[in-house]
Amino acid sequence: LRIGNIDSRGALVVLEGLDRCGKTSQCSRLLSYLEGLGHSVELWRFPDRTTSVGQMISAYLSNESHLDDHTIHLLFSANRWEKRSMMEAKLKAGTTLIVDRYSYSGVAFSSAKGIDIEWCKAPEIGLLAPDSVLYLDIPPEKAAERGGYGGERYEHLEFQRKVAQCYQMLRDSSWKIIDACQSIEDVEKQLKEIVLDQVTACKKGKPLSLLWS
């Protein structure tokens, strides 16, 4: 009989997609679902606008400040690095993290501006790799039709089209592509299944790995 498995941990689950793909509401639904099953779980989001780096990012996104494309890229990356040790501690303590955007947003949004993709990935190397990346796939035109683009810097159809193309280049075996044009309930059902599988695998000791592997 083994009492407690030292390698048991929480799962790192990331939701990605264009602005208005429905990510944020699906994140809350996943949170309630896992809490209801009695799992230890937290909802995180990047950028985390509460830190001092996050406040610089927030000012940039709302067009209150203007920064060189490389500079803002590194700030987004720093915002993930400043949360890295807490992220690892939470996972090792058995808490599953549902994360609204991560390094893939970092690389997709900056490479959409024309910055070399390898340059974009470099500062992300060594961050924790997600167990699962759930990509909510929606045509940019459909997302734009949903309305509610809040007027932030990147919320324009033309730019979102480029971001969609850049996301395509980042797909790997940890990605699951979900058709985000389905009903909210159908999307939710698919996400729940995938996430529960990951939570179970991580409880059994699936090892953590690092970006980009």
Ligand code: DGP
């Ligand atoms: P959100 O708070 O999820 O609405 O994200 C704010 C905006 O910032 C959104 O348009 C996506 C973009 N974004 C998120 N993460 C990054 C990143 O790491 N780099 C860049 N350049 N943009 C990002």
Ligand code: NA
């Ligand atoms: Na947004």
Ligand code: NA
């Ligand atoms: Na969002």
